[in-house]
Amino acid sequence: MLPRRRARRAKVAIRSGIRHSRRSLRPVGALDRRITEAVGDLPPNRGDAALLHLTRSANHSWLWFAAASLLAGLGTRRTRRGAVRGIFGIALASFAANAVAKPLVPRRRPAADLLPPYRSLPERPTSSSFPSGHSASAFAFAVGVGLEGPRAGALLAPLAATVAYSRIHVGVHWTSDVAVGSALGAGAALLTQRWLPRRPSDEAIARPWLDAPALVDGEGLSMMVNMGSGRPGVDPAEEIAAALPKARVVRLEEGDDLLDKLVETASLPGTRALGIAGGDGSVAAAARVAEDMGLPLAVMPAGTLNHFGRDVGVYDLQEVVDATGAGEAVAVDVGELRAYTTSLGPEGGARQVFVNTASFGGYPDMVRLREKWEKRWGKWPAASAALVAVLWTARPVRCRIDGRETSVWMLFVGNGPYAPSGMTPAYRPRLDTGLLEVRYLRADRRFSRARAIGGLLAGTLGHIRTYVEHTAETLDVELLDGPLQVATDGEVMVAGDRLTFSVAEVKVPVYRRDESRWPERTPAW
Template identity: 40%
Template structure:
């Protein structure tokens, strides 16, 4: 026999039900009946999530978290509490016949699954994207109330179901952690020689850059008519041509147009010859130009003409290649990032998917594809052996603090941002895929986020592939990363972000 609940709860339920029963009839009865039906089996929330998922960024993440919380709340309600707490639903005499839902559900009245799902979805989305949560909250409240208005549940069923939904959202919040806010952009300012019309500026232009055209050199000459421009052709040695530009008589500043690899080469030359560096966004990728506040020629020209500059740390990458008893020593300058393991493959897949899916979703899909088919590598990091999916090092703290670092607001913070995703733990592949699915890479046990000023990595079973600022180097036996504090002076507009 289904019980009705404790006496005082049953009495309160009947009192509240009589109050609802006394409301006059009208179009609102049809509205609440249809609203309640739309939430059957979570259809309403799947529809809202599908619309929200079309908007990249936090809105998409909010929709995914809302569905995750809703799924947990629904499972706990229907599989656990409805079995443990059998209770009869309201009878037709408790409400006007035109308002009473037909047919009435046959499962236990306690607790309300509709209410649990509604509150879980609304609170789950609101934790990630408050604006979306504020929009969904009145709809969720309407669904919860509709279960009483139509006689499907007692008020206490709705209250208990809502509490389960809120608990599901809070529990899954730990699975889907809130990203810490990115700190404001900060630069350590210095004053350099102004370069009116490019006077004293020597620019090295890599013609192999992905965005180079025949008009590029002419456009640079137009904005810097007094500058000397050195074109780097296919058959040229990039480092040698950059060196020629840096040592040209009368040079007071070195400019560079090209991708991250070319900019790194120019930065090394600028430091060697005590020259400030003017980074002109070009090439396939140019992350340093973006971080330096010169994402286009407009900002670069403004900073150069006023002599506005700042200081940046640089990474020093000491590479050992070749045979163990006769290694080849190579030293590289790192302005942005380095990676070992599967990260280059992940980036390649992400860039292929990005035009169609957007960067956040493309990153998730690329992670799934990469970790589903490839194997971890063995490395010795600062003397400790690890099986690793990815090892990533950033010259400076990058944000967000997960598997897809994008922005670096400070260029002279004096640290290496070290991120390792290990396969040392049991069920490592499943843990990795689950953390990607739930957005919990940053808090997963397989993810290790640290900061350092020196990191040494040695190959375990086979030579590794090292990528520094996008340039891959195979056959590496060992590599050591260190820092030169505030070693690079670069032009950056004082009012740039």
């Protein structure tokens, strides 16, 4: 009998709370009705038809998808990131408004006779009036874009506000529905930062290198160009030769050995700096040669992803021209990996340099899937989906990490600390810490696979017990089930059952222009 009494008391309390809430919200309802009647009394004008068309264009967020396509097509980093964040915000806001709030808070829409027929929306929705899903999507997109590009967000804000008002003007929402929907959308946009962290600046912090030679028009620069990189139909070597007329440009053709060609390029008479035009794998090889020969490095990003170029802050050829001409450079860490088979000893191992990351287990597979999907979905949604897909089928790797035996799903080593916390590292705040970042998912705890996937989807992966993250000067890993392939900078390079990671003692100077001296070229969006 006791449980039944408690259930009856709970029902009475809930009903009492609902009645109390309704009484307290009556002033809001009265204000809503007065505003709707005032809108209905407005004289006819040309804006009536325009608002009808606008509110229809926002059905199913088609207006915002079109705006996202336009922003992505503008070709700037910030607008592309803003488009991705805006669409993600719409997804969160639509779920919260339509799948959660509307079923929980049923509310009748304004009566059709409160507005004149020529202003009313003919196809009136039948779902709950509270909150306004159109308003939620509008402000989720505008605020999401504004988080990446304030100017673009400022231009979209009046359009979002007009869409929100149009729901009142055509008589399908009360004012409070629109206000709550707008706040819900803005909150959803801010929440996207849990999964899609905002980068505080377009380049990582690094100490200036004061001894880099100024190479006006490329004089003293020997640049090797990976002809397999770059945009289809464009010869990167010709572009570089035109922009740096005094530089010596060497082409890496199909079949050439990358390291041999880099050494040949760096050994040309009069070479004062080594240049590389290619992807992250080519940049890592060039960093190794530059380190060995004591030369500064000029990087022209020409690969598919160019993570290193983005972290350094070099995005195009003009920045290379500016930095080399002015002799502006920063000191950058270089990671190194020594992989060998235990039976042969360290002498039989290979030294591999990496400028971004090294990994084994499911992580290389995750990188490949992310690269395959990110052109369609964007980087961070693709990274999350790829991680879930890999975790679903991954096999544990037994290993001994710094003398402690464990099993892992995947292990990631970064050349410097990455942000944000979690298994989808995005960028490096600094390039000269002298530290490695170690991240891995443990596979030796109960339900570790399910916990990892759940933490990823909830945006709390960095806080679950099966996830480990720390920095170190060195890392020693012994693979207990035999050699595994290790990927460095996104490419499978070496294999071994004993892996030693560290940061090279000598930093490499990399040309990067001082943005404080080039304010007119800072992206406006």
